[in-house]
Amino acid sequence: MNTRYLSKSAAIAALYVILVALEIPLGTLAFGPVQIRVAEALVLLPLIESAAIPGVFIGCLLANTILTFTSGFGLIDIVGGSLVTLIAAYLTSKMPNKILGVIPPVALNGLIVSIWVAKFTNFPYWPTVGFIALGELIAVGLFGSIVLYAYERIKDRI
Structure with a gap:
């Protein structure tokens, strides 16, 4: 790994956290x-930027840690x-x-994240799968x- 790779990863992680933080006032729309x-829009970046893989992971880790205080989902x-x-x-990469x-983040978030979101919110699992997958489709797809x-338009300059 070189400095450029680490810098790109850190910038993507920071952007992920900032985007999630901007959604916190909207309440459960982020969680x-x-x-x-x-912020899940950034999960499509690994198609063209390998530094996005650790970037979105670290960004999500930090954002979920911050959201634990508002979501109550905890360590899971x-x-x-x-x-x-x-x-x-x-998998997207x-x-x-x-x-x-678009398929990996939509399918994985829909099927796996819904397990604990449904449990902690007392919302039925399959509707939770549908709503999270739909939200992920909008975030990642659009x-x-x-x-x-x-x-793609700026990557040669950074």
């Missing part, structure tokens, strides 16, 4: 059974949610295009495409 975590969300993001980012790159487009 409840019905959620659109805009800090560790589990962050590992889901890490695995989703890695292996996808051949952005359409398929906002992630915008992030990917913007990053």
Whole structure:
């Protein structure tokens, strides 16, 4: 690893945390059974930037640690949610295009994160899966495409 790689990872991590922090005033929109975590748009970046894999993982780890004070999900969300993001980012990096790159974060967050979100919110599991997957699809598919487009335009300058 070189300084440039570490700097990009750190910048992506910081951006993830900032985006989540901006959503905190919106309440459960960033962490409840019905959620659109805009920061998850960054999970599409591993398609073109390998430094995004540790960046989104560390960003999610820090953001989930901060959100623990407002969400009440605790250690399972800090560790589990962050590992889901890490695995989703890695799998996204292996996808051949952005359409398929959306699948890992949508599927993994929908199926796995919903386990504890449903338990802690007393919301049924399958509707939670649907809402989290839909929110992830919006965050990664729509906002992630915008992030990917913007990053591709500036990546040679950073």
